[in-house]
Amino acid sequence: YEWFNSIKEEEALNSELPMNWFIGYDYGTGVVIQAGTLPLMGSVESDPLPAPYVLLNRVLKPLRVEKIGDLHRGNYSTDEIPLIKGYLANHWLARFDIEDDQKLEYFAKLQDEPKLNSQYAFLDKRIDWN
Numbered sequence: 001y002e003w004f005n006s007i008k009e010e011e012a013l014n015s016e017l018p019m020n021w022f023i024g025y026d027y028g029t030g031v032v033i034q035a036g037t038l039p040l041m042g043s044v045e046s047d048p049l050p051a052p053y054v055l056l057n058r059v060l061k062p063l064r065v066e067k068i069g070d071l072h073r074g075n076y077s078t079d080e081i082p083l084i085k086g087y088l089a090n091h092w093l094a095r096f097d098i099e100d101d102q103k104l105e106y107f108a109k110l111q112d113e114p115k116l117n118s119q120y121a122f123l124d125k126r127i128d129w130n
Contacts, residue, residue: 003063004031013129016059020087020115021052024127031127036113042095049096051109057096058103077117 004024007013013024017033035052040116042050071084071092084092098106116123 007063008058013059016065018110021110021113022056023116023121023123024129025122025125026127034116034121037116049098049106050057051106051113054096054098054106055103055110058098061097068093 017035021036023034025034033056035056036050040050040053042048042053055117068089069085071089114120
């Protein structure tokens with residue numbers, strides 16, 4: 001919970017992640033944050049920067065490593081061949097980054113997303129991050 005407590009103390013969860021679209025669950029040794037009702041593709045064709053992911057990314061970004069060597073290992077010939085590495089791996093981690101002056105645009109975009117309800121979230125299991 002160390003990382004969760006650091007962002008909770010900054011009140012980033014309350015101000016940046018409206019409870020109508022985000023919910024946190026305690027799973028015993030950590031926290032899972034659900035962003036939106038259903039998984040979003042984030043594809044170039046439809047919407048490369050879904051608002052729920054962009055806004056959650058803004059809260060979690062201070063916890064992210066600045067550079068990573070490899071993300072996963074490929075299965076081309078051995079497990080030692082990384083599938084995504086170097087610049088590509090770093091770019092993948094930053095794929096939902098936006099400029100600070102774009103934040104309000106994504107809050108407006110979030111309003112078009114369906115709100116959480118009991119069909120898509122365990123509302124009775126919500127973590128109180130107030």
